[in-house]
Amino acid sequence: MDIVKIDNLIFRYNDNYVFDKFSLDIKEGEWLCISGPNGSGKSTLIKIITGLLKTESGVFVCGFRVNHRTLLNIRKNIGIIFDNLDNLFVCETVEDDLAFTLENLCYKPDEISRKIRKIAIELNITNLLNKSIEELSGGEKAKVALAVALIHNPKILIIDESLSMIDEEERTNILQVLNKKHKDGLTIISVIHDLRESFLADRLIILNNGEIMLDGKPLKVMEYDKILNRLGIELPFETELSIKLKLYGLLDEIIPDVEKMVDTLWQ
Ligand code: ADP
Numbered sequence: 001m002d003i004v005k006i007d008n009l010i011f012r013y014n015d016n017y018v019f020d021k022f023s024l025d026i027k028e029g030e031w032l033c034i035s036g037p038n039g040s041g042k043s044t045l046i047k048i049i050t051g052l053l054k055t056e057s058g059v060f061v062c063g064f065r066v067n068h069r070t071l072l073n074i075r076k077n078i079g080i081i082f083d084n085l086d087n088l089f090v091c092e093t094v095e096d097d098l099a100f101t102l103e104n105l106c107y108k109p110d111e112i113s114r115k116i117r118k119i120a121i122e123l124n125i126t127n128l129l130n131k132s133i134e135e136l137s138g139g140e141k142a143k144v145a146l147a148v149a150l151i152h153n154p155k156i157l158i159i160d161e162s163l164s165m166i167d168e169e170e171r172t173n174i175l176q177v178l179n180k181k182h183k184d185g186l187t188i189i190s191v192i193h194d195l196r197e198s199f200l201a202d203r204l205i206i207l208n209n210g211e212i213m214l215d216g217k218p219l220k221v222m223e224y225d226k227i228l229n230r231l232g233i234e235l236p237f238e239t240e241l242s243i244k245l246k247l248y249g250l251l252d253e254i255i256p257d258v259e260k261m262v263d264t265l266w267q
């Protein structure tokens, strides 16, 4: 089943058309990454899916047509992390922020504390609950943002370049959590800058000027290195190396992991 369906979307800011007959279907349980140059329409697309920007075109999320009447239903099914982690938090402490999210969705107090405990254990942030946002490191902020996004058990998680600012190790941790949630059935739509973030995903699309330039399995898409370079999208070092080795007949397939690549070459 398609959990997101966008049919011939037309969207403009004043005279600037961002999308002109744009269509995209996302399957339930899919982990989709979206990349593309600045200004290609990634954030606009996310805002249209979440109902933050209005359109007359056919946009369907979890079977509901996105409009002001369905907005609460849609919000209950979606968790979002926006690009600026510092703007995410409104309350004094992490715990208050988690509670605030649930209060907005009309959960009862006992249910709120139960859900906070559950997500804190799952994401390993119990020790952060009483901290204020200013005390957190970048990676901790990202984990709390993830907790805020997932606390109401949404069907879809949407991430808009939120992991770009955190260090490699923290990012790997978060990606492992996402991988686990994806295996449990969560649909993930993540806008990414670094294509490495798509290695665990099912599908990668490349947007340019509001059009899909490439669409497929992440490693397949990365084989179109000339198109990506032309759009100014950098390939991960290990992928680029792997593509070259494949070109010279030294590898049968692209292996985006340097250690595995070396093992394969030695075989
Ligand atoms: P991306 O997230 O891929 O960088 P955006 O969706 O932010 O792209 O932007 C797509 C286009 O829409 C760009 O040309 C951008 O300048 C324009 N745009 C984005 N937000 C606004 C806005 N609030 N008002 C007017 N134009 C906007």
Ligand code: MG
Pocket (backbone or CB within 6 Å): 042, 043, 044
């Ligand atoms: Mg953006």
